Amino acid sequence: MKSRSFAITLFLLLFSLVLVCSLSATGKGEAAQAGPGAAETFSLYVGDFWQTNYIDPSWTDPVAKEITKRTGVTLNVSVVKAEDDDGEMNKQIAAGDLTDLIFKTYGSSKEALVKGKYVKPLDALIDKYGPNIKKYHSGTFSAWRNRSDNNIYCLGFWYFNKVSKYGLNLQVSTLQMRYDILKELGYEKLVRDKEGNRNSFITMDEYMGLLDKVKAKYPDMTPVMVEPKTALDILLKSRGIQLWWDGLWEDGKFVRRDHSKLTEQVLTDINSLYQKGYAAIGDTTADDESRKARMADGKVFSCLGYANLISDVQATLAKENDEKRYVMFYLTKDPSVKYVYMNGAWTDSAAGIHINAKMDDARTARAMKFLDYCMSPEGSLLVCSGVEGISYSKDPTTGWYKPTDEVFAGYRTWDANVLRKTGVGGWTNILPNIAGVDEKGNAWDINAQYGFSQDKWVIYNNSDWKYFAFNWPITPYSELDSDTQAAALDASSKISAYAPDRIVNIALSKNVDTLQSEYSKFVAQMKTDGLDAFETAWTDNWKAYAKSKGRAPEHFFMVVDEVK
């Protein structure tokens, strides 16, 4: 009896162990039925954290449903859960647990996907199944190619087919000032001239003058809230310098922006804001909630940085008075600076969807056809603007795509709830599509044209769009190769572990002497950690990229006026 009950117990233990192991295995896509237009499901992993907040992974929003209705394809979407999205992707690669389609834009995991041959090269597939990709995006292929083997491995999203004033969202590197306070101070540049005068440009001297006035007239108000890392960018760009990620071209080589010959001076300028009492160190060391509270209470006149916080507080600030809001200005060192090269996605993007190397030929063909549809005019309109009658209507006279009030308001403020509910805005940043304008000059992006034309603040903020913005290439050239540039990669990881915090620390020095001394120590430390190897590798990469695009490395980014 005892032996029998023991045997039963043991059998149950082993059975439950086997059951648990088998249940944990997940299917990754179902078998395809033959034929175009037939129902097909692909698993898609969104491996960048930023996008995950703006999509509904259940694939039930109106855009998703319409995509399935038109193409027969359903996406089984899973998203990265942690902010360390590169680390999460690396774990998936290590576990061999990859989905059919993988969305990844940057990081070492992107390189690992290619080098480990986990994803398919797409050239032959584009040739065979991608007529729209070839027709509308072949100009970007050179940017999409992997440097080591010259193959394309992913399809970019939100690709601008033409220069467009509707490519907006440039607030990250601008100076933001309170419109109502400027009005009270009688600031003369509030009335904007749409015909071309650069009224939204403000020199450093003008800005310092305004800070003086604010400090005198509003003693309870903080003249400026400074985010030191972003302020460094803004002040470097104010000199007409072209910045790319963390670097700039200087004296024949590509250097880190914290190692430029101008950096020490810029840090001194930032430091002077604290020394003169315009900025509070407490704001820099506080948390985001405290900063937002102070902004929402109207206690901050201007911001150098913290664009994400400004987006969050605008609605609260302007609730009772529409003019009580932050508006964008472009800081210039002096009037001789004609263009300011803000960040902004424009032409080149080699980041997006990859296809799992293990997918069979039939399903791969199906996937490519689906992606090609997304990159067609019809597909792009759906991905970027949603469904006619649900998220927009078409103006019979102008041909404009007019968003519904909900989409207009929600997309403009990046209201995640609206984006998830309607499907508009979220899939734009994941599925391949055309951004820019169609043949009639209408923007694919639902809010861009309408927002630019109808929202007085959008026009106000972007009236000088010809003199700023453009070109944010994310290309294989920008990344260091782990095989041939290992020393540079090693140096990059060492320096990146402390450099961002060190720059802030230096900017907040007690006085100029301390700042200079600390900056010298910082540069010396970077050099010990391999700065020269890092910058040499970057210089080589940048030269190769500039050559591939037929541009001079010192003047790579272009503004609208310069584009032919």
Added chain:
Amino acid sequence: MRQRHGKARLFLAQWRFQVVLVPVTIWALLFFYLPTLGNIIAFQNYRLDKGYLGSSFVGLKQFADFLENQMTIVLLRNTLVMSMLGLAFGTLAAIVFAILLNEIARSSLKRIVQTLSYLPYFVSMAICANLFIQLLSRTGPVNGILMGLGLYREPVPFLEIGPLFWWIITLQSVWKNVGWNAIIYIAAITSIDPQIFEAAYVDGAGRTRRIWHITLPLLLPTVAILLILNSGYLIMGGFEQQLLMFNPVVMDWAEVLQTYVYKRGIGHQQYSFAAAVNLFQSVISVSIILIVNRLFKQFTDSSIW
């Protein structure tokens, strides 16, 4: 020989128990012992796409990289100082709290106080860090009180003074853990024979004398054991607390080994480097435990082995 036969026979006689242990043994081997083989990456230049077998072997390069790094001295200093402060004050606070709690006569009040003392332990470190940042910020209530009382005319930048960071971390750690850490000491005090206290009382010993001559000496073995065990954590030095309380102004005092490994090793996918540093920490931790145990054995009657 006879003893061995006896043991073998007993082992075989209990074969049912041995069989029941098989799954859990396999589980332990798979999840605790087998993964330690992964430490091989500390001696490689590990790449995900190449795996264990494909990644190149670099010997002690990762360890050399760590030891030669300019930041290592600062990291070790910060790690050891914060750990030692936490250990010293944490132990002291727990002992004092346990003794004081034991002196409360009313059992209902004792239970309430003890329960309340546990609560901070269950508050997540994220909330705890946020709480302290709010309290100690320039516009926080602590500065509000200090300025309100006229003690200061301007807010004190508590979170921006480097060396103060260590004390804030210590205070936070003590506040959060004192109730929980005191449990063992309370149990140890409770296990002291009450007749000893009664005898001392009869002999005229007051409360303080009883604590000094009875409670503390009899608590020493427990303190010793816990100190020996906790000494192994000196080099591990915390992570979550420092990461959450970190701000760039105090970076030279706030950065510890684990946060640096996180930023560089995990943030930049330098897994070999991360493994090397952690292996280094583990070896040092074991060494410290052995040395401290030896010292306690030599100078006191208390040791783990």
